[in-house]
Amino acid sequence: MKKFLIFLTAFYIGIIIFSPKENLYFTLQKYLKEQNIYINSDINSNLFSLNLKNAKVFVNKINLINFKKASFYPFIFFNKITVNDIDINVQDLNIKKLNVVYSVIKPLKIKIVGESNFGKIDGFIDLTKQYLKVYIKNPKKIISFLRKDKKGYYFYEKF
């Protein structure tokens, strides 16, 4: 049993540190390209994470989003994306920090938490029902784009 646990630990560490993070990211880019989404950025990776800097996101050839830095931590059982200083090129919307977390504890949901100049962000992506629901606490600039329920104002998108 001890031998198996040691093997499993080593295997888990190996899977993380030897993963070709940049190639995996390029494959993601290839998939996004088919959806007409491009991310132009500086890319670098280390043993545990992949980092993007000074990124421009193009959707249907439109430069919709810019962000200063994003880090991907692919730990398989716990995956996290941290994005800093996101500028949405509509009405000077800015997200100071955004964390997107996926863990095996809740395998069917992706948690989204962040802080922005239009309110505090707290939401999730439901993978089974395929929708995004993000609550914005005290929304200021984008209230007309939001829906409302008992919990407050929220942004909803089905995919």
Next chain:
Amino acid sequence: MKSFKYLNIFLIGLILPLIFWSVASFYLAKKPYFFIETKDFYYFYRLNLTSLFFSDKIIKISQKVTNTINNMSLKAIYKNGKNSFIIVNLRGKSRFLNLNDKIDGYKLKEIKKDEAIFEKNGNLYSLTFKKNKTKYKFVKTDNYTISKNTFNEYAHNLSKIWRNIGIIKYREGYKITYIKRGSIFDRIGLKKGDILLEVNGKKLSSDKDAWDLYKNMNKFNYYEIKLKRNNQIKVINYEID
């Protein structure tokens, strides 16, 4: 020695993922995918600068080639120096022509961007792409003046725009699906069902065109909007004052 007892197992555990990822890498993308930005240009201001420097007489350019070939039509042009060629349709049959090739007595002298020049008996003949005859009728142009304050109020507030007007992508432009009664859009001559085709000479054929227009809104002091209403083309001019 006891602490190295499990080293082999640990190393095997590490090497296996290395082999796995090495194999998997063959199937993964090897290069990044970037988007190359292009800049589009608009007519920002309605100024006729050429009139300051040139007289009308100089602007007039004499047209040398006026003859056309009736029974031949131009299908395609491939322009690449000496390797340029064109495809023409003569009496229902397509023909490839390189420079100096002859067809029906016409010798291909020059290939331009959207025109082929032929020579026959010392005369020059021009062959251009057939222009689609517009099925729409032009109606009169309307002119409106919008105050700069009102304009800026909307230009900086996207949600205010969407509260007052609804626009969806349509085949040839953007269709107005809703206009709030009494709103600014109602007062400047726009109507529900209008299809916006061009703004300041630039076609609105994609979301990017519409986005570029929105991002450059503050740079204009004059707008010329071409739209389709009841199968008729209408031009509305707006001056931001």
